[in-house]
Amino acid sequence: MDLSYTPEELAFQQEVRDFFEANLPKHISAAVRSGTELTGEIMQEYHKILSAKGWLATTWPKEFGGPGWTPVERHIFDVESNRYNAPRIVPFGLAMLGPVIQNFGNDRQKAEVLPGILSAEDWWCQGYSEPGAGSDLASLKTRADRDGDFYIVNGQKTWTTLGQYANKIFCLVRTKFDGKPQQGISFLLMDIDLPGIEMRPIRLIEGGHEVNEVFFTDVKVPVENLVGEENKGWTIAKFLLTHERTGIAGVGISMQAVEELKALARTVKRDGKRLIEDPLFAARIARVETDLEAMKITNLRMLFQAQKQGHPGPETSILKIKGTQINQELRDLARRALGASAAPFPGHVTDGNLALTPPDTAANAARYFNNRKTSIFGGSNEIQRNILTKTMLEL
Amino acid sequence: MNFDLTEDRQMLADTLKRYLAEQYDIETRNKVAYELPCHSPDKWTEMAELGICGALVTEDAGGFGGAGFDISVVFEAIGGALCPEPFLGALMASRLLAAAGADQEALVDGSTKYAVGVSEIDAPYNVDYTETTATAAGDAYTLQGRKCAVYGGADADVFLVVAKLDGALAVFSVNAADANVVAYPMIDGGSGAEVVLDDTPATLVLADAKAAIEDAINAGRLALCAEAVGAMDATYAILLDYLKTRKQFGVAIGSFQVLQHRTVDLLTEIEQSRSIVVSAAAGLNDDDATIKVAMAKNLIGRAARQVAEEAIQMHGGIAMTWEYAVSHYAKRLIMIDHQLGDTDHCLSQISTSYAA
Numbered sequence: 202m203d204l205s206y207t208p209e210e211l212a213f214q215q216e217v218r219d220f221f222e223a224n225l226p227k228h229i230s231a232a233v234r235s236g237t238e239l240t241g242e243i244m245q246e247y248h249k250i251l252s253a254k255g256w257l258a259t260t261w262p263k264e265f266g267g268p269g270w271t272p273v274e275r276h277i278f279d280v281e282s283n284r285y286n287a288p289r290i291v292p293f294g295l296a297m298l299g300p301v302i303q304n305f306g307n308d309r310q311k312a313e314v315l316p317g318i319l320s321a322e323d324w325w326c327q328g329y330s331e332p333g334a335g336s337d338l339a340s341l342k343t344r345a346d347r348d349g350d351f352y353i354v355n356g357q358k359t360w361t362t363l364g365q366y367a368n369k370i371f372c373l374v375r376t377k378f379d380g381k382p383q384q385g386i387s388f389l390l391m392d393i394d395l396p397g398i399e400m401r402p403i404r405l406i407e408g409g410h411e412v413n414e415v416f417f418t419d420v421k422v423p424v425e426n427l428v429g430e431e432n433k434g435w436t437i438a439k440f441l442l443t444h445e446r447t448g449i450a451g452v453g454i455s456m457q458a459v460e461e462l463k464a465l466a467r468t469v470k471r472d473g474k475r476l477i478e479d480p481l482f483a484a485r486i487a488r489v490e491t492d493l494e495a496m497k498i499t500n501l502r503m504l505f506q507a508q509k510q511g512h513p514g515p516e517t518s519i520l521k522i523k524g525t526q527i528n529q530e531l532r533d534l535a536r537r538a539l540g541a542s543a544a545p546f547p548g549h550v551t552d553g554n555l556a557l558t559p560p561d562t563a564a565n566a567a568r569y570f571n572n573r574k575t576s577i578f579g580g581s582n583e584i585q586r587n588i589l590t591k592t593m594l595e596l
Numbered sequence: 597m598n599f600d601l602t603e604d605r606q607m608l609a610d611t612l613k614r615y616l617a618e619q620y621d622i623e624t625r626n627k628v629a630y631e632l633p634c635h636s637p638d639k640w641t642e643m644a645e646l647g648i649c650g651a652l653v654t655e656d657a658g659g660f661g662g663a664g665f666d667i668s669v670v671f672e673a674i675g676g677a678l679c680p681e682p683f684l685g686a687l688m689a690s691r692l693l694a695a696a697g698a699d700q701e702a703l704v705d706g707s708t709k710y711a712v713g714v715s716e717i718d719a720p721y722n723v724d725y726t727e728t729t730a731t732a733a734g735d736a737y738t739l740q741g742r743k744c745a746v747y748g749g750a751d752a753d754v755f756l757v758v759a760k761l762d763g764a765l766a767v768f769s770v771n772a773a774d775a776n777v778v779a780y781p782m783i784d785g786g787s788g789a790e791v792v793l794d795d796t797p798a799t800l801v802l803a804d805a806k807a808a809i810e811d812a813i814n815a816g817r818l819a820l821c822a823e824a825v826g827a828m829d830a831t832y833a834i835l836l837d838y839l840k841t842r843k844q845f846g847v848a849i850g851s852f853q854v855l856q857h858r859t860v861d862l863l864t865e866i867e868q869s870r871s872i873v874v875s876a877a878a879g880l881n882d883d884d885a886t887i888k889v890a891m892a893k894n895l896i897g898r899a900a901r902q903v904a905e906e907a908i909q910m911h912g913g914i915a916m917t918w919e920y921a922v923s924h925y926a927k928r929l930i931m932i933d934h935q936l937g938d939t940d941h942c943l944s945q946i947s948t949s950y951a952a
Binding site for chain 2: 469473485578
C-alpha cells in the first residue's frame with residue numbers, strides 16, 4: 202500500500218493546475234462559484250476548452266480519442282477541476298452514450314456518434330425515465346412500432362436533464378409488448394428536432410429549470426438509429442446505468458465544498474464569535490470531513506477494481522449512496538451556516554452594501570434544496586441498496 | 597390532566613381551517629407567496645375579521661386569547677395550509693406592546709401590520725449581541741444599524757426594532773416610511789426584509805426590555821414550532837396517499853417494508869413534535885419558558901428536516917418539482933429552522949443552562 206503520488210502523477214497534477222490556471226475563463230469559474238444555475242453557453246464553452254486539449258472524454262480509452270487516464274489521473278483531474286471551480290462535465294454524451302456506442306454500436310455508429318461527442322458539437326440528452334417508470338425503469342411504455350425503414354415512436358419521457366440545450370436524444374423504447382418487460386426494450390438515437398418531439402420545462406423546488414418532459418407523437422426514426430439488437434436494449438440500459446455511477450461519488454466536488462464551508466464558517470459570526478468556533482458546528486464539519494476522507498480512498502479503491510476487471514461493478518452503488526450522503530450533508534451545513542440570512546429567494550439581496558451573505562453564498566439554500574435530487578436520480582439510493590442486496594449479500 | 601382543546605379553541609381551529617381550506621388552497625398560496633408583498637392583503641383583512649389577530653392577544657390588551665394554546669392552535673392551522681400571511685409579526689409585536697402597556701386595537705383589527713426586527717446578520721439568533729444602537733435626541737430617538745430577516749417586512753406599517761440604548765436592550769417603533777426597507781421573497785414563501793437604519797427617527801416603546809424581548813421570541817418560536825407540526829401533518833398525509841397509489845414493480849410502493857418502516861419513523865417524530873409543542877405552549881408563561889421553548893425548537897428542527905427530506909426521497913422526483921405541494925412544504929419545514937434560533941442554537945441554550 203502506498204497512498205503517495207508517483208513523480209509522474211505529481212507532474213500530471215501540475216499539468217492540470219497549469220491548464221486550469223491558463224485556460225479556464227474567469228466568468229466560468231465565477232459562475233460555478235456562485236452556485237447558481239449555469240447557462241447552456243457556459244457549459245458548452247467549457248466542453249470546447251477541454252475538447253481542444255483532448256481532456257473532455259476523461260473516461261474514454263485512447264483508441265476512441267480519450268486521454269486514456271489511469272484511475273489516479275482521473276481522481277487528480279476531478280479534484281483539481283473542482284478546486285478551480287470548473288463546471289461539471291455534462292455526462293450524457295461523454296459518460297453514458299459514449300461507452301454504449303463503443304461497446305454496442307456498429308462501425309457506422311461509432312464513426313457518426315463519437316466525433317460529435319468528442320468535439321462537444323453534439324449535446325446529447327437522456328430519454329430513460331417516464332412518469333410511470335422511474336425506479337421501475339423496465340416498465341417503460343414509450344413505444345416504437347416498426348414501419349418499413351422507420352420506427353414510429355409515441356410516448357413520454359421525463360426528468361430529461363438539460364434537454365433544453367440538446368440537439369440529440371438517446372431513448373429506451375418498447376419494441377415488444379408481450380413477455381418479460383425487460384425483453385422488449387430497444388435503444389434508439391434521435392435528433393431532437395424531428396417532427397413530433399416536443400420538450401416542456403419542469404420547474405424545480407428551488408425555482409430552476411434543469412429538467413424537462415419530452416413528448417413523442419408519431420416520430421419517424423430511421424431503423425439504422427437502433428443501437429445493438431432490437432429487444433436487447435435492457436442490457437445496454439444496465440451497462441449505461443453502471444457507467445453513470447462511476448464518478449458519482451463526487452469526491453472532487455465534496456472536497457471543494459468542505460473548503461468553501463470552512464471558509465464560510467470562518468467568516469460568519471454567531472454570538473460574538475466566528476461560527477467555526479462554535480463546537481457544535483465545528484463538530485458537524487469534522488464528522489462529514491471524516492466521512493469524505495474515507496470516501497476518497499473508497500472511490501480510488503473501486504476505480505482500481507473497475508480498471509482491473511475492465512468495467513465498473515455493482516459496488517459502484519456504494520459510491521453513489523455514500524457520496525451523495527456526504528454531498529447532501531455539506532450542502533445542508535452550507536445552508537445552516539448562513540443562519541437567518543439563508544432566507545431570500547435566489548437572486549435577491551445579493552449585491553453591494555446590502556448583500557446579506559458573504560460572496561458566492563447567497564444561493565446556499567437553493568443549492569441545498571436542488572441537491573436533494575442526487576439521492577433520487579441515476580437510480581435512487583433505494584434502488585442502489587436493492588442492487589447491493591442482490592449482488593453482494595447472497596442472502 | 598386533560599389533552600382536549602377548550603370549546604372556544606376548537607371552534608377557532610375549525611373556523612380557521614375551514615377558511616384556509618376554502619380560500620387558501622396551495623395554488624392560491626403559491627401565486628401570492630413568492631412575489632412581493634408575498635401574501636394577500638385582502639385575505640389578511642378577512643382573517644383579521646375572523647379574529648385571528650385577536651386570538652393571539654390577551655384579554656387585558658383587547659384580544660380574546662394570547663395563551664400558549666391559542667398561539668399553537670392558530671399556527672398549526674397556518675402551517676397546514678402554508679399560509680404566508682404575516683401573523684408571526686403580529687404575535688411578537690403583541691407580546692412587546694403588552695409588556696409596554698401600549699394600545700393594541702389596530703393590531704387586533706388588523707388595520708396596522710407589524711413586523712419585528714430582532715435578528716442581525718452577525719447575531720441571527722441571539723439578541724444579546726445586538727449592534728443596532730439608539731441615541732436620544734431630546735424626547736425623540738434615532739437608530740443606527742441594520743436588522744435582517746424581518747419577517748413580513750414587505751408591507752408592514754410599523755417595525756418594532758430591538759436596539760441597544762445605553763448598553764441595555766430596548767424596543768423602538770419605526771414607521772415603515774422612515775426606514776430604508778429592502779424586502780424580498782423568501783425561498784419558502786412569505787416576505788423578509790432588511791431594515792437599514794441610518795439616523796432613523798424612532799419612538800421608544802420599552803426600555804430595559806430584555807425580558808419582554810425574550811418573551812416575544814419564545815412566543816414566536818412556539819408559533820413556528822406549531823406551524824411546523826401543521827406542515828408535517830399535511831406532508832405526511834400527502835406521503836401516505838402517495839405510498840398507497842404510486843405503483844412501481846406492479847405494486848403500490850407502500851408495500852415495501854423499507855418505506856413502511858421509514859414512514860413509521862416519521863409518524864413517531866411527528867407525534868413527538870406534537871408533544872413538545874404542548875409542553876412549550878403549556879409553559880410559555882412559566883419561569884423556565886425559554887428552556888421549554890428551546891427544547892421544542894430543537895426537536896422540531898430535527899424532526900422537520902427528517903420529514904422534509906424523507907418525504908422528498910420517498911416520493912422521488914415528483915416531490916422535487918414546483919408543481920407538487922410537497923416541495924413547498926419541504927422548503928417551509930427546512931427554513932423554519934433558520935427563524936429565531938436553529939437546532940444548534942437551541943441545543944446550546946439548553947446545555948449551557950445545566951452548569952448555570
